[in-house]
Each structure stands twice: as C-alpha cells, then as structure tokens.
Amino acid sequence: MKPLITTASFAALATAILLPGTAPANPWSERVVTEHVDQTGLAGTLDRDALIALREKGEHLFTGRFTTLDGVGRPLATQAIIPTKRKHAPETSFARTSGMDANACSSCHNQPVVGGAGDFVTNVFVSEGFESADFDSTDPQFSNERGSNHLFGAGLIELLAREITADLREIRRKSLADARAGGADVRRKLVSKGIGYGWITAAPDGVLDMSEIEGVDADLTVRPFSQKGVMTSLRQFTVNALNHHHGMQSDERFGLRWTGERDHDGDDHDDEIREGDVSAMVAWQATLPPPGRMVPDSAEWRAAAERGEMVFGSIGCEGCHKPSLPLSSLSFADPGPFDMAGTLRTGDVRAPAVYDLALLEWARHLPRNDKGEVLVPLFGDLKRHAIADQYVATLGNELLAQRFVERNVFMTAELWGVGSTDPYGHRNDIASLDGVIRAHGGQARDTRDRYIALPDEDRHAIIAFLKTLVIEPEEVK
Incomplete structure (x- = not known):
C-alpha cells in the first residue's frame, strides 16, 4: 500500500x-x-x-x-x-x-x-x-x-490514455503468448473502451505484424496531448x-x-x-475540473440543444466524438x-x-456506470484520424509531418468546452462551429456531407447543442 x-x-x-x-x-x-x-x-x-x-x-x-x-x-x-x-x-x-x-x-x-x-x-x-x-x-x-x-479535464484525459495503453499492451502480450503456445499466428483486434485501434498479428517466433494498427503509434502508447497526439x-x-x-x-x-x-x-x-x-x-x-454543460435560460435554446444532441448522434458525429468514455x-x-x-x-x-x-x-x-466507472464526458476518442482529403483539405493545411504522423492526420478534438474556445481549427483560423464542421474531410467526410445535407433547422440545432459545452469560470476553484 x-x-x-x-x-x-x-x-x-x-x-x-x-x-x-x-x-x-x-x-x-x-x-x-x-x-x-x-x-x-x-x-x-x-x-x-x-x-x-x-x-x-x-x-x-x-x-x-x-x-x-x-x-x-x-x-x-x-x-x-x-x-x-x-x-x-x-x-x-x-x-x-x-x-x-x-x-x-x-x-x-x-x-x-x-x-x-x-x-x-x-x-x-x-x-x-x-x-x-x-x-x-x-x-x-x-x-x-x-x-x-484548453487544459480543463486534462488529468482525466491522461488517465484514460494510460488505461487504454495498458489494455492495448495486454492484448499484445497475450497474443504473443498464445501464438507461442499454439504454434500458429494469432490475429487480434486492438480495442479498449469501445474504441478500435486496428489489428495486431503475432507469430510463434515473436514477430509482430503491426501493419493493421490504426490511430495509435506502433508501440501502442496513446499520446493524448497536442493536436497531432504526440505528447x-x-x-x-x-x-x-x-x-x-x-x-x-x-x-x-x-x-x-x-x-x-x-x-x-x-x-x-x-x-x-x-x-x-x-x-x-x-x-x-x-x-x-472538466468542462461542463450549460443549461440555457432560454426555453427555445434548451429545446434546440436537446434536438441538436440527437441529430449530432444520428448523422455519425459520435463515431469519433464519443460522448463519454469509462475510467476505472x-x-x-x-x-x-x-x-x-x-x-x-x-x-x-x-x-x-x-x-x-x-x-x-x-x-x-461525475456520472458513473453500473460498474462504478467514472464516465468522462469528453466527446472524443483519443485516436488519430485522417481529417482532410483532396476535396476537403482545409484541416490538412500543414506541409510538415510531426513526429512521423502524416500531415492530414490529427487527434480527434475533444468537444467538451467547445462553446468557450472559439475560433476553431488547428490554427484557429475558422471563426465558427458551422465552418469547422464543413471543413471536415478524410474519415469524417461522410458525416460532414450528412451535416451539409440537413435542413437549416437541424444544423442550427447542432450548433445550439455544441454551444452548451462550456468552461464555466465558477468551476475553477
């Protein structure tokens, strides 16, 4: 002890x-x-x-x-x-x-x-x-x-990254042990907290095929800080x-x-x-403290935010911006x-x-699940994704790779606090939430296209929802 x-x-x-x-x-x-x-x-x-x-x-x-x-x-x-x-x-x-x-x-x-x-x-x-x-x-x-x-909730983010890293490394360890014991290749999915990081294949001689790993470094260490996910x-x-x-x-x-x-x-x-x-x-x-969720005084805003949260999930935003992750x-x-x-x-x-x-x-x-785990409301997935392509390239505006991470690949931005931290984008050059959503390409392209295809009322509702995810000064104690 x-x-x-x-x-x-x-x-x-x-x-x-x-x-x-x-x-x-x-x-x-x-x-x-x-x-x-x-x-x-x-x-x-x-x-x-x-x-x-x-x-x-x-x-x-x-x-x-x-x-x-x-x-x-x-x-x-x-x-x-x-x-x-x-x-x-x-x-x-x-x-x-x-x-x-x-x-x-x-x-x-x-x-x-x-x-x-x-x-x-x-x-x-x-x-x-x-x-x-x-x-x-x-x-x-x-x-x-x-x-x-912003750094609010940063301790929770690092703790989540540590637990995911431990899970992924345990999968690697067990795969190697099982391949050695069984005398045959073992291919396993790398998954922790409902997030998939690709696959790993272990050979009986201890060789690892890491070509199918996604969104994390080959050493299976989740690096949750910086926009490229390298810290x-x-x-x-x-x-x-x-x-x-x-x-x-x-x-x-x-x-x-x-x-x-x-x-x-x-x-x-x-x-x-x-x-x-x-x-x-x-x-x-x-x-x-982590950012919170503001309850607007306006009944109209409250109704719009409630609808916006549902639409946010229905068009696929929660695929990367997961509302919460469990922390042991x-x-x-x-x-x-x-x-x-x-x-x-x-x-x-x-x-x-x-x-x-x-x-x-x-x-x-902080809310907890039925296992007693804390549900960290980060609206993120602690994973890197390609966020730009040749048609929607705004968020891939860098010419230099960083720490061997491709130029169009960035860590999913946690959305808690997003209502307090404009402007947006990796270089703060996008002035609105609507603008940064429209700038999503790469793996987020389909979701972005669904957003653009929404009626005005639903797009406005998503913005109303996101504007309730704030850093409130009274939380700083």
Whole structure:
C-alpha cells in the first residue's frame, strides 16, 4: 500500500516540499521562482490539503511571468525537445516563431479563464526535426502554426490514455503468448473502451505484424496531448513548453545529469526549474475540473440543444466524438507509467506522487456506470484520424509531418468546452462551429456531407447543442 500523506502531516509536508531560492522573498521581487518544490518530499498519495497546497504552487508557476532573474531565455540553446546548442546567441531574446514567445503559460492558455484555450493571436509555431535549429519564417514550409488547446479535464484525459495503453499492451502480450503456445499466428483486434485501434498479428517466433494498427503509434502508447497526439503526458508537455516558449529549462531534461552542464542554455542561471516544480505544475493541470454543460435560460435554446444532441448522434458525429468514455481509477500518479525519456520517470523516484482526483469537489459530480466507472464526458476518442482529403483539405493545411504522423492526420478534438474556445481549427483560423464542421474531410467526410445535407433547422440545432459545452469560470476553484 502506498503511504498516505494525512492532514496531520500537512504542515510538515508544506515545509518538506519547499527548498529556499536565492532571492529575497519581498513583495516587489521580480522573481516568480522564489523557492523550489523538493521532489523527494513528493511520494505516495497526498491528502486533499497537501494536494491543494501543491496545486497552488503549480498555479503560481503557471500564471507567473518569468523574468531574467528566474532564468528566462536560452541564448545558447534552441527550442528543440532534445537539448540542442546554438553556435551563436541571437540578437533578440524573443522570436514569434521558434520562441521564446511568452513570459507565462497563461499568456496563451486563458480563454475563457486561466487554463483555457487561446485566440488566433496566441498561436504557436512547431518546427519538425528532433534537433532543429531556430527558424525565422512563418511560411508553412518551415513551421506548423497551431492554436493553444484548453487544459480543463486534462488529468482525466491522461488517465484514460494510460488505461487504454495498458489494455492495448495486454492484448499484445497475450497474443504473443498464445501464438507461442499454439504454434500458429494469432490475429487480434486492438480495442479498449469501445474504441478500435486496428489489428495486431503475432507469430510463434515473436514477430509482430503491426501493419493493421490504426490511430495509435506502433508501440501502442496513446499520446493524448497536442493536436497531432504526440505528447504522452502533462509532464512531457510541461517540460517541452517551458523550454520552447519561455526559455525556462527543467533539470530533468537540461540539467547536469543529462547534458553535462549546469547552465546548458548559457543564460548564467542554473536550477531554473527543478523536478518538483514541474510536479507542481502537473498537479495544477491534472486537477483542473472538466468542462461542463450549460443549461440555457432560454426555453427555445434548451429545446434546440436537446434536438441538436440527437441529430449530432444520428448523422455519425459520435463515431469519433464519443460522448463519454469509462475510467476505472481517479488516482493520478506522477511521474506516470508511460512517461518518455527527457522527463522524470517512475524509476527515477522512490515512489511516484499520487493525486487522487476523487478528493476534489468536482469529481463527486461525475456520472458513473453500473460498474462504478467514472464516465468522462469528453466527446472524443483519443485516436488519430485522417481529417482532410483532396476535396476537403482545409484541416490538412500543414506541409510538415510531426513526429512521423502524416500531415492530414490529427487527434480527434475533444468537444467538451467547445462553446468557450472559439475560433476553431488547428490554427484557429475558422471563426465558427458551422465552418469547422464543413471543413471536415478524410474519415469524417461522410458525416460532414450528412451535416451539409440537413435542413437549416437541424444544423442550427447542432450548433445550439455544441454551444452548451462550456468552461464555466465558477468551476475553477
């Protein structure tokens, strides 16, 4: 059994997890990071008070506008996810394309509240290549322009991805064992939570045929974050973004142990972000409540939304935008079981910290099925799909593949919160829900065509329904 940090030990925890910074903690200090969170003080299941204290530290780091006193900037390093040096420092610190492009995480994630999405003006740019140098062009030949997704319900999304990954890997394990025992090929469907990820064939000699896998990487790890579905965890997302957007480098990827340097980016600051600081930011993001469903004051709107939800399902939208997925456990371990190299991993710590989302007020209102599983109302399927074709190509407007994912393939966007996060599309260049539905091609083409063929009343009803899926400020507690 994992140790429980109780309320009685909360005061001791608060002291244990904070390490002193180098700057005086005066009210006019221009530092955001005035003390670090000690990762060694985070192990086992935190009780509610301890979890709230940690997430408050994470919110402080998420909303704080980092300054040069914190170590903002990376004069001799690039935005690449693998630590990569520059030959010469740039003339200016900020660059709209390759970054740095913001002082705070909340600079982009703020619609309608902190932790939300971003408008077109906050778009970011992603270059391909694990060791790419800086680039200075917004031309789509050199970078992909992306809107910022909201983070509400992100902990639930990662937990779903972990459970699906475990299911798919168990199917792989059993297929290999059965093929070896039976002396013949075994072909099995890869399915979890009602979502099909194609087929896998195992041979008696241990060879796997993965050519029929769909919507997930060949290692069967569901990567639920980013619009291409290439980020495994909130931890990976956070470490990447801190360096790319702020020039704040975490020890777990850029520190002495991994780069051989105390100051990899050459800004005369080491220990900019420690492992415990990343954990605090993960705790804040993982505990953000999921978006809700607004009940309109207008009887006409309520009636239209009810009809719209039925039409939404009848024309096939729920094939990808599944209203809910079942989740067995609300215990969020950090670091997680599938975290990638370049982030803190379970083998690097005495025991992961566990954030029990069931301790939070919002979790008590989530519906459950007859098995007791939480029904996460995400309106998504945690799977990649081809979303553009030669006739309807709007959503395939990128010229560069990312992490070996084809240019027209994207993760299904979860629709919870969609009523609060316009504009739409991967680069925030579609101004209406009607417009982004009409832009669906590829595997969504037939559903899109059925939508267009609907009478005006039914199309308007679908929009009325989608506009009730909102992020409500009063939920942020």
